[in-house]
Amino acid sequence: MVDALFIGPHPDDIEICSGGLALSLARRGYTTGGVDLTAGEAGTRGSRSQREDEAALGAERLGLAFRECLGLPDGHIENDRASRDLVIEVIRRHRPRLVVAPIPLDHHPDHSRAGQLVKEARFLAGCARIGPDLPPWRPGRVLFYPSREVVTPSLVVDVSEVYEEKMAAVKVHASQLHDPDSDEPPTAIASADFLEAIRARDRFYGSQIGVRFGEAYVVDGPLAVDDPLPVVRDMGQSVFL
Numbered sequence: 732m733v734d735a736l737f738i739g740p741h742p743d744d745i746e747i748c749s750g751g752l753a754l755s756l757a758r759r760g761y762t763t764g765g766v767d768l769t770a771g772e773a774g775t776r777g778s779r780s781q782r783e784d785e786a787a788l789g790a791e792r793l794g795l796a797f798r799e800c801l802g803l804p805d806g807h808i809e810n811d812r813a814s815r816d817l818v819i820e821v822i823r824r825h826r827p828r829l830v831v832a833p834i835p836l837d838h839h840p841d842h843s844r845a846g847q848l849v850k851e852a853r854f855l856a857g858c859a860r861i862g863p864d865l866p867p868w869r870p871g872r873v874l875f876y877p878s879r880e881v882v883t884p885s886l887v888v889d890v891s892e893v894y895e896e897k898m899a900a901v902k903v904h905a906s907q908l909h910d911p912d913s914d915e916p917p918t919a920i921a922s923a924d925f926l927e928a929i930r931a932r933d934r935f936y937g938s939q940i941g942v943r944f945g946e947a948y949v950v951d952g953p954l955a956v957d958d959p960l961p962v963v964r965d966m967g968q969s970v971f972l
């Protein structure tokens with residue numbers, strides 16, 4: 732059993748979009764695990780074996796108890812029955828309380844399909860007669876992370892304290908990032924200002940809750956809260972910080 736399961740379409744997405752949350756939860760003593768839907772084998776840069784090594788290193792940096800790859804085809808993730816069964820199986824096997832996945836409105840087709848795939852699999856994993864032969868298990872609502880889209884977050888997680896560790900975990904994906912000596916084709920992530928752009932995004936969402944760095948998450952439907960006081964803090968209300 733794992734407390735939180737982080738799901739990414741490609742081996743660098745967990746680090747880039749929800750690495751701060753993974754680090755924060757691990758620091759609080761929760762068990763966390765990672766699932767990459769693809770090995771990132773169709774990436775413009777890097778090889779499959781490089782990306783496997785980087786994924787393993789990233790898991791170590793984030794404090795994930797495990798990281799596995801479901802082997803779906805990079806660039807061609809589909810929300811079909813076979814793929815849903817794979818995700819249902821992984822959910823039932825690890826029995827997470829929380830699942831974190833890309834937001835279905837993401838502009839990258841692998842991300843948007845992954846979001847919808849995880850959303851449906853999370854629900855179906857609780858239906859005993861559907862999917863692989865394992866005891867049913869339905870985690871709580873999915874926390875969806877944006878990558879480049881501007882969203883109105885349902886919540887922003889303060890990741891200020893772990894922020895440099897998050898960026899260190901992002902940087903293990905060196906095959907994808909800027910390298911002035913590389914003669915591989917240019918990509919968005921390999922541009923010289925990519926890391927600065929990620930930092931600006933997280934700084935922006937952090938500013939929405941009055942902290943230095945924050946990660947934005949969107950949830951379908953309302954969240955149940957027993958005690959609203961810790962979550963109603965706002966900029967300037969330092970008494971609650």
Ligand SMILES: [Zn+2]
Binds near residue numbers: 741842
């Ligand atoms: Zn991706």
